[in-house]
Amino acid sequence: MCSVIIAQGVFAHGYVSQPESRSLKCKQGDNVKCGPVQYEPQSVEGPDGFPNGGPADGKIASAGLVQFSQLNEQTVDRWNKNNIKPGNNTFTWTFTANHVTKDFKYYMTKQGWNKNATLKRSSFELTPFCNIPYNKKPPKTVSHQCNVPNRQGYHVILAVWDVGDTAMSFYQAIDVNFDGGTDPSPNPNPNPTNNWTDIGDINPTITLKPGDSVKARVFDDQGELPDMATELAINTTDDGRKNNWPYLLAKAINNKQTKIAAGHVDAKGNVVPAMGKNNIYALKDSGIKRVEIQINKDQQPDPQVDVGGLQDKYTITDNQAIVDFTLTTQAKLKIDYTIYGPNNSQVAFGSEPIDNASKNVQVNITNAIPGKHTLVIKAKAQGIASSFMQQTYSFELVKDGGDKPNPDPSGDYDFKFPEGVSSYKAGTTVLQPKDGKIYQCKPFPYSGYCQQWSKYANQFEPGVGSAWQSAWEVK
Structure with missing residues (x-):
């Protein structure tokens, strides 16, 4: 690692x-x-x-x-x-x-x-x-x-x-x-005594894991003072909780150091470690100017998402277009997707939690207009410091009949898919508008799959679904 x-x-x-x-x-x-x-x-x-x-x-x-x-x-x-x-x-x-x-x-x-x-x-x-x-x-x-x-x-x-x-x-x-915290409350005693100067904070910004460590690095005007560093190893999950480790680090600083102290000032002027955010103070005559908090944490790999089945073109029918694709992950991810139109306006969006699986996504674009569109996929694993991934794809929306791969073979099919889907049976022929091809429903026992379709479950859609060959054959 x-x-x-x-x-x-x-x-x-x-x-x-x-x-x-x-x-x-x-x-x-x-x-x-x-x-x-x-x-x-x-x-x-x-x-x-x-x-x-x-x-x-x-x-x-x-x-x-x-x-x-x-x-x-x-x-x-x-x-x-x-x-x-x-x-x-x-x-x-x-x-x-x-x-x-x-x-x-x-x-x-x-x-x-x-x-x-x-x-x-x-x-x-x-x-x-x-x-x-x-x-x-x-x-x-x-x-x-x-x-x-x-x-x-x-x-x-x-x-x-x-x-x-x-x-x-x-x-x-x-x-x-070109047109035209975590602890917002003020320090209860910003000037605790005449001897101390506030030189920084320990902020509870991230949860740590066993094996991680955190170090307080001390600096004066000449640079770093390595002998004054205080390092805390995270040994348990409880130690790494984002409100716990700042307390443990502040306590370690106070046990080791005499010229700096970490915590909050009590009524007697003592610097006492606390859960969550802690202030760091230095003696005024110490020459110490600042403390930097360094976290050593295992680098997490970027989340990986495979986007399959996205076509170069989709047809607009009755001012609507259905854009479908498959998302595949090998980890537990939250995936957000957004589609932008030719003028960069947002036309559709959604979110899918996927845990080491594949999931078919169908996005219905209403009031669709022809032209180039952009699909943006964002993925993030669990945890505030998890890696982030973004992928961008392009596709085109075309008007029905304006850019079909093949002419509509009128009269050579029973239905234009998905019209009449509940009546499909062995031998039924359909025209798939998405590719201009005609498909025939397979004989029993496969014919039952031909009726299994919805906007949200299209695995048997002819020529498009992930398992379409189980139900259909090209005529």
């Missing part, structure tokens, strides 16, 4: 506050169902070197971090957007730890980019429209004046802060439109 390092806490490191980034909007509540990034929008940190290096395609928005995988979801209507205009715009970074900086770069999605597919290098113009060399340590906020290229409608700006003293960068997806 490979290991992923998860940085947690308000210390690491920075986000784009103007225009508001996708992760910041998660914290503010403008974006919903974001997962742990709502607690730490400043922590979207991944390998540097984009576009030649950096996070993998499909995981750019999350910087490749599994706990922030919800940020990788990408459809035309998923994220709240900032209204901006082409030309001169101000971009502001807010830092919770202002590292020495190499540069800032800003990238824009291409004209005609696929708004319903996860962000890849092919989604962006790979020459930044704004490049700010820096080579020094910025203040707590820094603003850049950038000339934004002319675009129309919805686009994504990728802001990259390349940290100068590490091999990492911070990635901020900013959704723009």
